[in-house]
Amino acid sequence: MVGKRACETPGKRARSLHSVPLICETPSIKERTSNDLWQLNGVGFKYGRQPVLQELSFEFSRGRCYGVLGPNGSGKTTLLDLLAGILVPQHGRIIFGGRPLTSWRPVDLAQRVALVPQDFAVRFDFSVRSVVEMGRHPHLGRFAALEDHDYRLVDSVMAELGIDALADRPVTRLSGGEKQRVAVARALAQEPQVLLLDEATSNLDIFHTLSILGAIRRRVREKGLTVIAALHDLNQASFFCDWLLFLKQGRMVCRGEIDEVLRPDVISDVYGVQAQVVYNNFSGCRQVSFRSPVDGR
Amino acid sequence: MRRRQGSFLVGVVLLALLIVVMMISATMGYMKIPVAKIISVLAHYAAGLGLNADPVVEGIVVDVRLPRIIGAAFVGGALAVSGAVFQAILRNPLADPYTLGISSGAAFGASLVIVLQVFGLVLPAGISIPMFAFAGSIGTLMVVLGLANGDRRLSSTNLILSGVIVAAILSAAIGFLKFLADEQVGIIIFWLMGSLSGISWTNIIILLPVTCFGVGICLLYSRELNIMATGERTAATLGINTTRLRLFLLLTCSLMTAVSVAVSGIIGFVGLIVPHLLRHIIGPDNRGLIIFSALGGAILLVVADTLTRAVLPSEVPIGVLTALIGGPVFCVIFKKRQHNGR
Numbered sequence A: 001m002v003g004k005r006a007c008e009t010p011g012k013r014a015r016s017l018h019s020v021p022l023i024c025e026t027p028s029i030k031e032r033t034s035n036d037l038w039q040l041n042g043v044g045f046k047y048g049r050q051p052v053l054q055e056l057s058f059e060f061s062r063g064r065c066y067g068v069l070g071p072n073g074s075g076k077t078t079l080l081d082l083l084a085g086i087l088v089p090q091h092g093r094i095i096f097g098g099r100p101l102t103s104w105r106p107v108d109l110a111q112r113v114a115l116v117p118q119d120f121a122v123r124f125d126f127s128v129r130s131v132v133e134m135g136r137h138p139h140l141g142r143f144a145a146l147e148d149h150d151y152r153l154v155d156s157v158m159a160e161l162g163i164d165a166l167a168d169r170p171v172t173r174l175s176g177g178e179k180q181r182v183a184v185a186r187a188l189a190q191e192p193q194v195l196l197l198d199e200a201t202s203n204l205d206i207f208h209t210l211s212i213l214g215a216i217r218r219r220v221r222e223k224g225l226t227v228i229a230a231l232h233d234l235n236q237a238s239f240f241c242d243w244l245l246f247l248k249q250g251r252m253v254c255r256g257e258i259d260e261v262l263r264p265d266v267i268s269d270v271y272g273v274q275a276q277v278v279y280n281n282f283s284g285c286r287q288v289s290f291r292s293p294v295d296g297r
Numbered sequence B: 001m002r003r004r005q006g007s008f009l010v011g012v013v014l015l016a017l018l019i020v021v022m023m024i025s026a027t028m029g030y031m032k033i034p035v036a037k038i039i040s041v042l043a044h045y046a047a048g049l050g051l052n053a054d055p056v057v058e059g060i061v062v063d064v065r066l067p068r069i070i071g072a073a074f075v076g077g078a079l080a081v082s083g084a085v086f087q088a089i090l091r092n093p094l095a096d097p098y099t100l101g102i103s104s105g106a107a108f109g110a111s112l113v114i115v116l117q118v119f120g121l122v123l124p125a126g127i128s129i130p131m132f133a134f135a136g137s138i139g140t141l142m143v144v145l146g147l148a149n150g151d152r153r154l155s156s157t158n159l160i161l162s163g164v165i166v167a168a169i170l171s172a173a174i175g176f177l178k179f180l181a182d183e184q185v186g187i188i189i190f191w192l193m194g195s196l197s198g199i200s201w202t203n204i205i206i207l208l209p210v211t212c213f214g215v216g217i218c219l220l221y222s223r224e225l226n227i228m229a230t231g232e233r234t235a236a237t238l239g240i241n242t243t244r245l246r247l248f249l250l251l252t253c254s255l256m257t258a259v260s261v262a263v264s265g266i267i268g269f270v271g272l273i274v275p276h277l278l279r280h281i282i283g284p285d286n287r288g289l290i291i292f293s294a295l296g297g298a299i300l301l302v303v304a305d306t307l308t309r310a311v312l313p314s315e316v317p318i319g320v321l322t323a324l325i326g327g328p329v330f331c332v333i334f335k336k337r338q339h340n341g342r
Helices: A010-018 A029-034 A076-083 A106-110 A128-139 A147-160 A176-189 A206-223 A234-239 A264-271 B001-027 B035-047 B055-089 B102-118 B125-151 B156-193 B201-220 B222-228 B232-236 B240-265 B268-284 B286-311 B318-338
Strands: A036-047 A050-061 A065-069 A091-095 A113-116 A194-198 A228-232 A245-247 A251-257 A275-279 A284-289
Touching: A036 A076, A050 A076, A050 A091, A050 A228, A050 A251, A065 A076, A065 A234, A076 A091, A076 A194, A076 B222, A106 A113, A106 A128, A106 B232, A113 A176, A113 B232, A128 A147, A128 A176, A147 A176, A176 A206, A176 B001, A194 A206, A206 A228, A206 A234, A228 A234, A228 A245, A234 A284, A245 A264, A251 A264, A264 A275, B001 B035, B001 B055, B001 B268, B001 B286, B035 B055, B055 B201, B055 B222, B055 B240, B055 B268, B055 B286, B102 B125, B102 B156, B102 B240, B125 B156, B125 B240, B156 B318, B201 B222, B201 B240, B201 B286, B222 B232, B222 B240, B232 B240, B268 B286, B268 B318, B286 B318
Parallel strands: A065 A228, A065 A245, A113 A194, A194 A228
Antiparallel strands: A036 A050, A036 A091, A245 A251, A275 A284
């Protein structure tokens, strides 16, 4: 297996913190041909004249959990929109599943890729169940109705996310955390191969954050789901992701496996803050702590 | 499942109500005609027997009242469905052809034809008024969308504001047309106030296919309309081409609105109130909402038209009546939305 270089002891990881150069490209040529979902080649995107993303060239492989990190305005959301085919890059090209992303029919893409937005706001009083059922839309013909296995799937996804008791409640009357769980359930009901999370848990308390991320991790492990998550919280990323990709001002700064790129020098370069990265036995992953850049405290 | 049965029941009730209302409306007017007589007239007419004892009654029912009642039903249905679809697609319960200025645009187009005819331009009236009304409504739709999409999201505030701005300009333009029309100004005022008194079987021939086509198209895309409620990004990742869907359905509904305005003038608030009330009763699912809005709009307009035609001492323009009822309802909706913080 390629990409398993980090299966080492914590001590060894700590020693390697500064040993890898800042611009790092870890995936091998072999992976690039076999297991890629997306290949980005010189991708750039502008809103009007404002460049948001520039010269992005890398690939996302199947069955991994990626974290996209970077300061506000670094282009994380735009990157997800490009991957989902919602936006089309002005420069470069994106290959998905072996052919250009633009050549995919929206419905075919929707059978493979689902997105959970940050603020899932539904207009009109649709019930929780009917919103989750909307996730089945790409799999239904124009005149087809939901069948038994669709209903079973919707029920099991709602139970998994703990919203089965809310099934008949109007989604407009839910709390922020409940709404976000509905958004995730809706995306999982889509039975995607890839889940794009756009800061999907940033408004949630720690319990619901961990339970949602846990449900998603389980699918990564058991069903080979690929996840690409735009995140703000470095510790959450460390807990949740296998691979990280750092963006700064629309350019990729660094990417690689967690243990190789979650380093103080990378964090300092990307966010401009001093950080310490230590392996934490309790959480079983690296944890980051910070020092204020202004007064040195 | 329970909701589906409930919806079916509401549908049956509305359909029955529509038929009853149309029958009662046919009996009312200057000459009171009992229901039994109307049924016998219709039966004779439908069977082509032509043996009716009373040609005067047959003339009143078949040539005067029926086209007007059926026309009212189609116009009401078309406006209510347009409203329901506008609301779903713009994610805004305050959108309808009237608040977005589409009706005003259609009225401007119709007024323009009338003025051109006053100046001696010869156009086939039956076709040219709907054509100009459609062109006017589409033009207005484009301007409103163009004005509102500054932030690329077509937010509700932007759309309503744009609609108000464009409608204000159009009302000035229509004022100018009235000025140009001089002695023929009465015909234009007819469009502005809205009236179903001029409807003939010829109008029905245009109304019927356009309304059925439009409602059919909207029904076909009702599931997509539901998904639009979850926001543009989510809808796009569920396989919906949101831009194309929005454009296609706005055009379809503008066509329905334009044909309605061409035969009846501006009749406001039907598209706002009917879907809003029905959403409270059967829920927001557009699959049911579109059908029930068609029935509900038809009932509302047949009742309102019967009021102006047969109950009130003199014939009040129906657009005035619906605006007088609809305006306050609009205020209540607006106030309630503020309370809900939405």
